[in-house]
Amino acid sequence: MGKIISIAIPKGGVGKTTTAVNLSLALTKKKKRVLLIDVDPSGQCLSSFDIDKSLPQGNIFDVFNSIKKLSEVIYRTEYANLDCIPMKRSTYQNELRLSNLAEKSLNLKYEIRSLAVNYDFVFIDCPPTLTGTTANMLNISDSVLIPLKASKYSLDELGRIFKFIDEIKKTGNAGLVVEGIILTIDEPKTRISHQVKKELIRKYPTKVFNVTIPKTVKVDEASFDKTPIIIYDVDSVCSKAYLKLADEIILRNEMSDLFFKH
Numbered sequence: 001m002g003k004i005i006s007i008a009i010p011k012g013g014v015g016k017t018t019t020a021v022n023l024s025l026a027l028t029k030k031k032k033r034v035l036l037i038d039v040d041p042s043g044q045c046l047s048s049f050d051i052d053k054s055l056p057q058g059n060i061f062d063v064f065n066s067i068k069k070l071s072e073v074i075y076r077t078e079y080a081n082l083d084c085i086p087m088k089r090s091t092y093q094n095e096l097r098l099s100n101l102a103e104k105s106l107n108l109k110y111e112i113r114s115l116a117v118n119y120d121f122v123f124i125d126c127p128p129t130l131t132g133t134t135a136n137m138l139n140i141s142d143s144v145l146i147p148l149k150a151s152k153y154s155l156d157e158l159g160r161i162f163k164f165i166d167e168i169k170k171t172g173n174a175g176l177v178v179e180g181i182i183l184t185i186d187e188p189k190t191r192i193s194h195q196v197k198k199e200l201i202r203k204y205p206t207k208v209f210n211v212t213i214p215k216t217v218k219v220d221e222a223s224f225d226k227t228p229i230i231i232y233d234v235d236s237v238c239s240k241a242y243l244k245l246a247d248e249i250i251l252r253n254e255m256s257d258l259f260f261k262h
C-alpha cells in the first residue's frame, strides 16, 4: 500500500506546495505512482496542472462536505503516473467550515487507505497552520514531511511541529512518524543556512535529508509559466535537488521495509 505523507509546517511561503508538486513528479520519473491531494484552501496545486479549472468531477471540499467520495474526485494529470485531488480556491467562510470538519477524519482514513493501494506514495499538501485541516490530515497520515526555510526562527517552528506531532500520536494516530526535514529555498553560501544545517544535523541527525533545495529564480519563472520547475527546466539545480530528494525517500523507505521484514 502507498505511504501517506502530509507535507506540513505552520509557516507560509516555505515551499510546501513547490515540494509537493515537484517531489511528486520526481518520484514519477523514478517509476513510482503518486497521488497528490491538495487540502490548502489557497488551491495552489491546481495551477501546476492542465486540469479543467471548473473541476467538473468536484474537489476535496466536496469530500469534506460528504457530497463526493474521495475516489470520485481524482483527476489524471498530463503526467504519467501522477493523479491529483485538487482543492478549489475557497472563500474565507469555506476555509472556516473546512477546518471545522474534524469529525470526518475517521471516514476519510478508510477512504484514503483504500485508494492508497493504487499508488506508491500519497502526498497531502497542507495549509500553513497546525490545527483544523492539518490536524485532520496528520491523523490519517503515515508520516510528515517538513519543509523548512533557514531563518532565525526555523528551529522554533520545528519544535512546534514536533510537539504537535507528539500530541497527534498520543490522541489518535500512534503510528505517525516524521518522514524527514527538507531545507527549502536554501542559500547555501549564507551564514544562516550554514548554522541552521549544523543545528539540524546535531538535533535531528536521522531526520534531516542530505540534499537541500536551493533557491533559484527559475522556480518563479516556472510558476509564471504554470509549469512545475522539474518540467520547465529539468537541469536546474532545484530540479536536480528534487530528484535527489526522491532518491533519498525511496532509499529510506526501502531500508525501513527491509528492517521491519527481517
Ligand SMILES: Nc1ncnc2c1ncn2[C@@H]1O[C@H](COP(=O)(O)OP(=O)(O)OP(=O)(O)O)[C@@H](O)[C@H]1O
Pocket (backbone or CB within 6 Å): 011, 012, 013, 014, 015, 016, 017, 018, 019, 040, 042, 044, 127, 128, 184, 185, 186, 213, 214, 215, 216, 217, 219, 220, 223, 238
Ligand atoms: N527553491 C526555490 N527557489 C526560489 N523560490 C522558491 C523555491 N521554492 C519555492 N519558491 C517560491 O516561494 C514561494 C512560496 O512557495 P510555496 O507556494 O511552495 O510555499 P508554501 O509553503 O506552499 O506557501 P503557502 O503556505 O502560502 O501555501 C513561491 O513564490 C515559490 O515560487
Ligand SMILES: [Mg+2]
Pocket (backbone or CB within 6 Å): 016, 017, 018, 040, 044, 125
Ligand atoms: Mg502552499
